[in-house]
Amino acid sequence: MTRFVLLCLLALIATAATKGKGFGPGEQDYGYVTVRDGAHMFWWLFHTTADVADSSERPLIMWLQGGPGGSSCGYGNFEILGPLDLDLNLRNTTWVNDFNVLFVDNPVGTGYSYVENPSLFTTDNKQIAADLLTLMKNFYEQLPQFKKSPFYIYGQSYGGKMAVDFAHLIYKESRLGNIQSNISGVAMGNSWISPVDSVLSWAPFLYQVSLVDDKGEKEILSQAEYTKQVFDQGLYEQATDEWATTEYVILDKTDGVDFYNILTKMERGSSHNKRTIKQQAVDRQTYNKYYSSRAYDLDQLMNGIVKEALGIPRTVHWGSQSGDVFDYLAVDFMKPVIDVVETLLNETNLNVHVYNGNVDLIVDTPGQMVWINKLKWNESADFQTAPRKTIWVNNIMEGYEKQGGKFTMFWINVAGHSVPRDNPAGSRAFLKSMTGF
Numbered sequence: 400m401t402r403f404v405l406l407c408l409l410a411l412i413a414t415a416a417t418k419g420k421g422f423g424p425g426e427q428d429y430g431y432v433t434v435r436d437g438a439h440m441f442w443w444l445f446h447t448t449a450d451v452a453d454s455s456e457r458p459l460i461m462w463l464q465g466g467p468g469g470s471s472c473g474y475g476n477f478e479i480l481g482p483l484d485l486d487l488n489l490r491n492t493t494w495v496n497d498f499n500v501l502f503v504d505n506p507v508g509t510g511y512s513y514v515e516n517p518s519l520f521t522t523d524n525k526q527i528a529a530d531l532l533t534l535m536k537n538f539y540e541q542l543p544q545f546k547k548s549p550f551y552i553y554g555q556s557y558g559g560k561m562a563v564d565f566a567h568l569i570y571k572e573s574r575l576g577n578i579q580s581n582i583s584g585v586a587m588g589n590s591w592i593s594p595v596d597s598v599l600s601w602a603p604f605l606y607q608v609s610l611v612d613d614k615g616e617k618e619i620l621s622q623a624e625y626t627k628q629v630f631d632q633g634l635y636e637q638a639t640d641e642w643a644t645t646e647y648v649i650l651d652k653t654d655g656v657d658f659y660n661i662l663t664k665m666e667r668g669s670s671h672n673k674r675t676i677k678q679q680a681v682d683r684q685t686y687n688k689y690y691s692s693r694a695y696d697l698d699q700l701m702n703g704i705v706k707e708a709l710g711i712p713r714t715v716h717w718g719s720q721s722g723d724v725f726d727y728l729a730v731d732f733m734k735p736v737i738d739v740v741e742t743l744l745n746e747t748n749l750n751v752h753v754y755n756g757n758v759d760l761i762v763d764t765p766g767q768m769v770w771i772n773k774l775k776w777n778e779s780a781d782f783q784t785a786p787r788k789t790i791w792v793n794n795i796m797e798g799y800e801k802q803g804g805k806f807t808m809f810w811i812n813v814a815g816h817s818v819p820r821d822n823p824a825g826s827r828a829f830l831k832s833m834t835g836f
């Protein structure tokens with residue numbers, strides 16, 4: 400009975416963009432796209448507040464949260480770069496100041512997106528890319544003025560892994576004339592591009608920053624190497640379990656380090672180290688302390704006043720399928736996409752950026768450098784020999800950058816996993832480099 404009512408309601412909403420007031424300041428569009436029968440994806444566009452006659456004169460940026468299962472419309476919007484923060488105060492460093500920002504609850508099952516049947520959850524990166532392509536076809540039909548706007552995909556963490564396959568697919572399809580999109584670049588922020596390289600980097604990184612002693616380093620490294628061994632045997636789902644176990648060893652040896660910012664001073668008995676690793680990966684991407692001091696809890700917000708303002712059906716509970724989203728991707732989770740990054744560099748004219756906060760642990764910078772230095776494309780030698788330049792903003796050192804052809808790496812200082820929030824000035828620098836604005 401409940402299920403029947405649910406399906407009826409869903410049928411009503413799975414069509415056009417809602418022209419509503421939205422939630423918070425500025426012009427917004429949002430809605431559901433049925434990307435496959437029974438699989439509904441929610442998107443939320445904030446038009447730029449820049450002083451332009453029409454918002455489409457500025458680039459369109461898609462923001463993809465990680466997890467997999469983390470909600471862009473929730474975490475990305477309210478906690479990282481949207482116009483309002485969790486106190487519902489204006490965030491004066493919001494990306495909406497300069498760009499049109501499109502948050503997508505992706506893959507289906509994440510945030511407000513949902514599937515009517517578990518068989519519709521995505522199980523690999525190609526399927527995720529195909530769903531996003533369907534979403535964008537529908538988006539451009541509804542808002543055709545954006546077809547000419549430069550389109551950039553920014554993904555954080557697992558969102559970066561999803562971004563590279565999606566960028567490749569939308570580039571190919573636009574060349575074939577199957578979609579009109581001015582796809583111009585892709586950026587990977589603290590991204591899960593080569594999971595095994597990341598896992599292997601943890602023990603030495605933790606030792607170097609004094610979060611473990613040599614005994615702790617050895618134990619973490621031993622479990623990390625076992626994870627690689629299992630992965631190399633092709634036991635991909637077990638490799639995901641061993642990844643989680645490696646994180647538990649780290650929590651044990653460090654007594655509960657913040658995986659998303661090693662500089663956080665942890666509180667004794669904080670719930671952080673009791674939460675399951677997978678749930679943390681899906682939900683937080685950053686430590687609870689940030690939230691506990693805020694006026695609103697994201698879950699209450701997204702299932703309360705935001706949901707009401709956007710006219711989301713009551714039967715859709717924000718975040719309720721996120722654990723399933725992760726579990727259905729467990730076989731794909733540890734697989735790298737280095738070859739897709741190479742393909743982007745070999746076969747497209749897209750700008751390809753990597754930016755990484757230097758105090759993140761889960762996707763630490765040393766682990767990123769391992770796969771970046773393995774990349775082979777026709778200008779990789781230029782990248783290797785290029786000078787590394789300092790990023791100065793108002794005479795403050797915000798990080799470093801190094802460029803070879805279409806590929807640029809940005810080392811961002813004093814930033815954890817969520818760089819746009821942790822270092823807005825450094826983020827402006829890489830956004831300007833990508834977009835010219």
Ligand SMILES: *[C@@H]1O[C@H](CO)[C@@H](O)[C@H](O)[C@H]1NC(C)=O
Nearest residue numbers: 488489490491492493823824
């Ligand atoms: C951001 O806005 C707040 C008030 O909302 C103000 O106190 C602060 O100085 C602003 N920061 C910047 C960098 O403009």
Ligand SMILES: *[C@@H]1O[C@H](CO)[C@@H](O)[C@H](O)[C@H]1NC(C)=O
Nearest residue numbers: 546547548549550580581583
């Ligand atoms: C893509 O955007 C650039 C920069 O605004 C513009 O010069 C170009 O004409 C656009 N291309 C298409 C196909 O709309």
Ligand SMILES: *[C@@H]1O[C@H](CO)[C@@H](O)[C@H](O)[C@H]1NC(C)=O
Nearest residue numbers: 738739741742745775776777
């Ligand atoms: C990209 O091109 C380089 C040569 O410049 C080649 O070694 C590499 O295998 C290519 N990668 C892919 C995925 O095609």
Ligand SMILES: *[C@@H]1O[C@H](CO)[C@@H](O)[C@H](O)[C@H]1NC(C)=O
Nearest residue numbers: 744745746747748777778804
């Ligand atoms: C590398 O290939 C791209 C086209 O894919 C081309 O524009 C660029 O000039 C090439 N660079 C070198 C150094 O050959």
